[in-house]
Amino acid sequence: MDAPFLLQDTTTLLGLLAYAELSTQMRLAIDASRGSNPTYRLLQADLSAAAYERMGHITDYINELGVDGRAQMLEFNNAFDEYEQRTKAETWHERVLKGYVGHAVALDFCRVVIQSLPAEVHDRVAKSLDSTAEADAAALILDEATATDSVLKSRLALWGRRLVGEALNQIQSLVFAYPALERLVQNSAREQGVDIASANEADARQMTTSWLLSQLTADHARRMDRIGLAS
Amino acid sequence: MDAPFLLQDTTTLLGLLAYAELSTQMRLAIDASRGSNPTYRLLQADLSAAAYERMGHITDYINELGVDGRAQMLEFNNAFDEYEQRTKAETWHERVLKGYVGHAVALDFCRVVIQSLPAEVHDRVAKSLDSTAEADAAALILDEATATDSVLKSRLALWGRRLVGEALNQIQSLVFAYPALERLVQNSAREQGVDIASANEADARQMTTSWLLSQLTADHARRMDRIGLAS
Numbered sequence: 001m002d003a004p005f006l007l008q009d010t011t012t013l014l015g016l017l018a019y020a021e022l023s024t025q026m027r028l029a030i031d032a033s034r035g036s037n038p039t040y041r042l043l044q045a046d047l048s049a050a051a052y053e054r055m056g057h058i059t060d061y062i063n064e065l066g067v068d069g070r071a072q073m074l075e076f077n078n079a080f081d082e083y084e085q086r087t088k089a090e091t092w093h094e095r096v097l098k099g100y101v102g103h104a105v106a107l108d109f110c111r112v113v114i115q116s117l118p119a120e121v122h123d124r125v126a127k128s129l130d131s132t133a134e135a136d137a138a139a140l141i142l143d144e145a146t147a148t149d150s151v152l153k154s155r156l157a158l159w160g161r162r163l164v165g166e167a168l169n170q171i172q173s174l175v176f177a178y179p180a181l182e183r184l185v186q187n188s189a190r191e192q193g194v195d196i197a198s199a200n201e202a203d204a205r206q207m208t209t210s211w212l213l214s215q216l217t218a219d220h221a222r223r224m225d226r227i228g229l230a231s
Numbered sequence: 232m233d234a235p236f237l238l239q240d241t242t243t244l245l246g247l248l249a250y251a252e253l254s255t256q257m258r259l260a261i262d263a264s265r266g267s268n269p270t271y272r273l274l275q276a277d278l279s280a281a282a283y284e285r286m287g288h289i290t291d292y293i294n295e296l297g298v299d300g301r302a303q304m305l306e307f308n309n310a311f312d313e314y315e316q317r318t319k320a321e322t323w324h325e326r327v328l329k330g331y332v333g334h335a336v337a338l339d340f341c342r343v344v345i346q347s348l349p350a351e352v353h354d355r356v357a358k359s360l361d362s363t364a365e366a367d368a369a370a371l372i373l374d375e376a377t378a379t380d381s382v383l384k385s386r387l388a389l390w391g392r393r394l395v396g397e398a399l400n401q402i403q404s405l406v407f408a409y410p411a412l413e414r415l416v417q418n419s420a421r422e423q424g425v426d427i428a429s430a431n432e433a434d435a436r437q438m439t440t441s442w443l444l445s446q447l448t449a450d451h452a453r454r455m456d457r458i459g460l461a462s
Contacts, residue, residue: 022276029260029279038308042301045253045283048260052280070273077269 005183007065010117012180013110014062015072017128020106021055022073023080024048024134027099034092040141047134054128061124080106083170087163093145093152094159100138101160101220105167108219112212116187139227146228157229164220164231168213175212185212236414238296241348243411244341245293246303248359251337252286253304254311255279255365258330265323271372278365285359292355311337314401318394324376324383325390331369332391332451336398339450343443347418370458377459388460395451395462399444406443416443 028048032041059069083102089095111129114122122129146153175181182205189208190196196204224231256279263275290300314333320326342360345353353360377384406412413436420439421427427435455462 022273023264025276025279026260026264029257030264033254033257033261038305041308042253042305045256048256049280049283052276052283074269074273077272 005180006117007067009180009184010121011062011065011067011072012075012178013113013117013184014058014065014121014125015069016076016079016106016174016178016181017110017125018055018058018062018069018073019076019079020103020110021051021058021128024051024099024103025055027103028134031092031095031099034095036092040137043137047137050131050133054131057127058125079174080170082173083166086166086169093142093156096138096141097156097160098163100135100142101163101223102167102170104135104223105164105171105216105220108216109171109212112215113181113184113188116184116191135223135226142227142229153229157224157231160224160229160231164217167220168216171216172209172213175209182208185209236411237348238298240411240415241352242293242296242298242303243306243409244344244348244415245289245296245352245356246300247307247310247337247405247409247412248341248356249286249289249293249300249304250307250310251334251341252282252289252359255282255330255334256286258334259365262323262326262330265326267323271368274368278368281362281364285362288358289356310405311401313404314397317397317400324373324387327369327372328387328391329394331366331373332394332454333398333401335366335454336395336402336447336451339447340402340443343446344412344415344419347415347422366454366457373458373460384460388455388462391455391460391462395448398451399447402443402447403440406440413439416440419443 025048028044028051032044032048035041035044055073059073062069062072080102087098087102089098107129110125114125114129142156146156175185186196186204186208189211192211194207194211196207199207221231259275259279259282263272263279266272266275286304290304293300293303311333318329318333320329338360341356345356345360373387377387406416417427417435417439420442423442425438425442427438430438452462
């Protein structure tokens with residue numbers, strides 16, 4: 001940790017990632033409780049427990065860095081409520097897509113900005129950043145539902161476009177609310193060749209935000225392709 | 232396993248117990264997601280994960296007994312829906328009490344009927360039967376809420392009385408729906424001195440049901456005392 005703010009920035013980001021896992025634990029358990037197919041219910045219960053376990057790995061790591069991991073995570077308590085409240089799912093499949101998109105965008109954000117931190121940080125939370133089990137489950141469930149129902153398929157594609165807009169808004173709000181996150185975004189943008197050195201503060205903010213959103217949008221498009229929904 | 236039906240009766244009961252843990256996992260995650268106090272949210276997330284772990288111990292044990300543990304558990308998929316649908320909680324505290332009462336009555340049932348099975352069966356699932364963590368958490372949360380609010384306190388006491396009635400109904404429905412469970416109840420009743428040997432089938436059923444409900448009601452009363460609510 002060789003730069004000012006680096007430890008604080010790191011633990012803040014890790015706190016957000018841990019909270020994303022906690023939210024995932026809760027969300028998947030709710031999906032399971034509302035589902036009707038017992039195989040999917042159990043799959044989501046399994047994934048809920050796995051998210052809790054990953055949360056524990058992250059808070060342990062934050063503890064090792066000398067900061068109270070659970071307290072750091074709970075700084076983000078309700079951090080995704082805006083997204084949650086602005087996107088009321090009307091069906092179970094809409095809920096599944098909503099959870100998948102929201103979580104994936106949050107993870108993408110963490111992946112993008114963690115690049116500016118020492119490789120060790122990435123490695124210690126690789127389980128959270130690289131896990132595909134949840135995406136696989138969402139793809140399985142949504143593929144099955146849309147395979148023979150083209151009306152549902154277009155409705156979910158539309159819903160996905162709405163969701164990603166709200167998810168990106170949510171991420172922007174978080175970045176503006178937490179200076180540590182904004183520093184990380186700027187560092188990552190700079191490392192990726194975004195020339196903000198000579199820009200004033202407002203311009204730098206705008207440039208890095210545009211850069212961040214372009215990254216996250218590209219990731220989202222790939223994800224929608226994967227589950228066969230037009231993005 | 233030295234009596235006819237004993238293996239099937241055992242795995243059926245274990246399946247119900249496992250499903251009670253799965254339901255608890257889901258329910259506590261929902262409570263956590265709807266809560267506002269971050270400490271309680273995290274406590275409930277912890278307890279949710281612990282319930283999932285205990286579920287795994289039980290399904291592993293069923294596997295050892297030569298029956299597919301997860302399939303056996305899923306025979307009880309939606310087994311508590313009647314209770315769920317007939318008791319719509321209007322506040323978060325009502326939800327907490329509802330979950331606590333429903334789960335406790337289901338556990339009490341398992342404790343009562345497991346007495347007629349070999350001690351090994353009890354020992355292997357003692358973690359589920361003896362865990363007080365969830366009861367402690369519910370007591371903590373409800374005590375805090377009612378300590379300075381006598382109106383809430385009487386409302387919750389009333390709610391608790393309603394809940395236990397519905398929970399006992401639910402257990403009765405399950406016992407009548409699963410011959411394996413009914414055999415276990417009769418065995419337990421007989422071992423506890425209920426004289427059904429000379430009774431006809433209808434009378435025997437009524438006698439064992441009364442005996443079972445008296446056991447479960449007594450347990451419930453002790454539980455309400457513990458959290459300071461009149462039962």
